[in-house]
Amino acid sequence: MNAFWIILTGALVATSCGLLGTFLILRKMAMVGDAISHAVLPGIVIAYLLSESRDVLPMLIGAAALGVLTTFMIEFLYQKARLQIDASIGITFTWLFAIGIILISLYAGQVDLDQDCVLYGEIAYVPLDLWITESGRLLGPRPVWILSGVLALILLIIILGYRGLKITTFDPEYAAAVGISTVFWHYLLMSAVSVTTVVAFESVGAILVVAFLIVPPATAYLLTEKLHNMLLLTVGLGILTAVSGYYLAVWIDGSVAGAMAVSSGVFLLLAVLFSPSTGVLTQRFRQQAIPVPAQGYKER
Template identity: 65%
Template structure:
């Protein structure tokens, strides 16, 4: 049964992250998830200073708050003319450094860092369950991730058209009356909440990977956003299932194996994509060269 919960948690996280990752890829903001994973450290420290303990809920709330602050700061810098990658780098390095300073000033004697209070391990998912009225309702992490997946699905279904136009052509979206800034912050808020909520469940490495890799692979396979969303979820789920069995075979890290499988599927898409794959392009160039050679021979 523990095997089922681990795979299910991985699939839920992969699905939730992949849906948002598609929009991040289209907006050229793929590293936002990695930025949030570092920038939430001040929120963890501040939550500890206010509560005096290291329980998960206060830490998650503090981390989520600084995740939102991170996205707001990144967008503010972008609006002043700073390039997106520079804005992301400046924001997360500054906030991460602020967190280190706060720890050194106020929590020097406390075992307080990202690993011990936020970054989880997926193999521990089956053991932290919800018991209510004497009934075991399953792992807390699974319900937590189900909630974020449901939230992401509802927002995407309700505002699919607005999110799509804003991602592909923000200028046209603004021209037709779509509040581009509002939907940007809505998307970034979802990324922040999903990232932080998933960290405790499965660990940071898997979350950051599933935000980017399945969506990047799906981007190579199709030019339609609806199919890209579907393919990214399928790739993420397949990575979780195959990664678990790979980890079992090698007796290795489950999250690491899932991430490796996601990377393998991306490489396959990179080479075998029917339109953008390297092998496909090589074959098309070869066919064109043969046609040109044949045409020249006929003229001669």
């Protein structure tokens, strides 16, 4: 049963992150997830100072608020200050992370208060984190319920907003020209990313979230030429990664999150080598199949 809950949690995170990550990759903002994982630190410290506790809920709210602020700052630096998008991401998260460190050293020096101890969860402990109602009924692991809720929200956004996200990602200038608000769709996507990553950090830890946000969509990108296929393939790959990663962890008797992230990398490598259109080996085989014209004497 434990195996089931761990794999299900992994699959839920993979699906949520993969769907959002697809649009992040196409917007060349793949590193936003990584940025948020660092930038939430001041949010956690402020939430601790205000609530004077290390309970999960205030930490989550503080972190999610900072996640959204991160995306605002990135957008501000990119649009108004006219910096490159990767520079804007790099500046934002190092700066916010540094503010978090200063806050800790000033106000919370004695308390263990970084993401590692108050926010990041561990996927292997998911089956222990049970949700028990007041009447004593056992409803299964709490993270599974929360992550299912998040996934439902994301599915709603992507299914209803598919066309809006697609046109503002592909050609924002044209979208703006026909009166579609690129700002609205940008912040809708970015808020979804902030909330999802923070909630997922709390259940499964940072590395797995960042990996699921980037690697399965990147793999799917190599395998297909249509956006909706890319989304479906990302989900399939994410679930496959969760299953294979779990059994890899059992086999090597190591970290589950690490094994899942490694397994996603293995799928990516396979796609790099064997993708039908761009695969390194596929192209080599194809070249051999085409008869090469004889070398001219000029070559010698």
